[in-house]
Amino acid sequence: MSQSDFALWVYLSRTPLLWLTLTIFVYVLADRISAKLHRNPLANPVLHSVWVIGLILSFTHTPYRTYFEGAQFVHFMLGPATVALAVPLYAHRRTVMRVLLPMAGALVAGAIAAMVSAVLIAKALGVPHDVLISLAPKSVTVGVAMGIAERTGGDPSLAAVLVLMTGAIGAIIVTPLMNAVRVRDMRARGFALGVAAHGIGTARAFQVDVMAGTFSGIGMGLNGLLTPILVPVFLPLLLS
C-alpha cells in the first residue's frame, strides 16, 4: 500500500460507514447463497456472515468497538423488529387463540428441557460450576440471559456467547430434526424453535414459513418471561 492508499484506509476504517456497508453486503451475499441452496440449514446466513466478518476484522486488525460503531445501526433494528412481531401475531390471532393450551404446555416443557438437559450434560462432562450457572439461561434472548446470569452469579459475557451458539445450533438442526420425527405442523415447529433458540431461531423460521415465524416469535417472547423465573428455582437443585 502506498502512503496515500494507507491514509485513505485509515480514514475509511474509522468511519461507521465502512463497517455498516460491509455488514449489509456480507449478509446479502450469505442470504442469496442460502436462498440458492433452498434454505439448506447449513447455509445459515447469520452463521456464515459472522465468521466472514470476524475474519475480515482480524485480518485488518480492526477492534470490535470500531466495527460496532458502524454495525450498531443494524443491531438497533432488533428493537423495532421485535415490536413488528405484533403484525404477524395479529394476522394469525385466530390460529393462535385456538392453540393456547398446546403453547402453554410446550413452553413449560421446552424451557425446562433446555435448561435441565444442558446443565446436567455439561456437569456430567466435567464442566465447572461457574460455567454451568451461565449455561442455564442459554435458550432465551441475549439481553434477558445476560440479566439472569448477572443475578445468579454467572458471567454475562459467557452467557451471551452460549445464547448465540444455541440460537445458531437450533436454527441449523431444527429442519432435519423435525423432518426426521415427521412433525409437519408449522405451529408446533415454530413455537418449539422460538422457545429453544430465541431470535436466531425465529429469524430462521421467518425465512422458511411465516406461520412458523409467527409461532416462533411467540415462543421466544413467552420463554423470555418464563426462564427468568425458572433459573433461580432449578439452578440450586441442578448444581447440588
Add this chain to the structure above:
Amino acid sequence: MLVSLGLLLLCQLLGEALVHALGVPLPGPVIGMALLLALLLMRDTLAPVLPHEVGDGTLEKTSTGLLANLSLMFIPAGVGVVQRLDLVVSHGPAILVALIVSTAVALLAGVAVFRLLARLVGEET
C-alpha cells in the same frame, strides 16, 4: 414506510418508558409489541384518528420486510461473540456437546407436548 417505521419506534419508546417508570421486569420492545397489537385490535374503531398507513397495508409491508431480514440484525452481536469464543473453547468440546444435545431435547420436548395437547383440544392438522 416512514410513518410505519415511526410507529414501530414510537411503540418501542412507549414500551421503554413504561418499563422504566413502572419497573416492569420485561424488555421495552416486548411491551412495545403488546402496545402495537392492542392498536391493531382497535384499528377499526380508531380508524378516523389513525394515519392511513395503519389501515392500508403499509404497516404490514414494513413489518414483514423487517422480520424477513431479522437474521441481519443478529450479525453485530454474533461478530462480538466470535471474538469471545475463547470463553467456551477453553472448556473443550463438553460445552458444545451439551448445547447441541440440549437444544435437540428442548425442540423435541416442545413439539411433542404441543402435538399432544393440540390433539387433546381437537386442533390437529
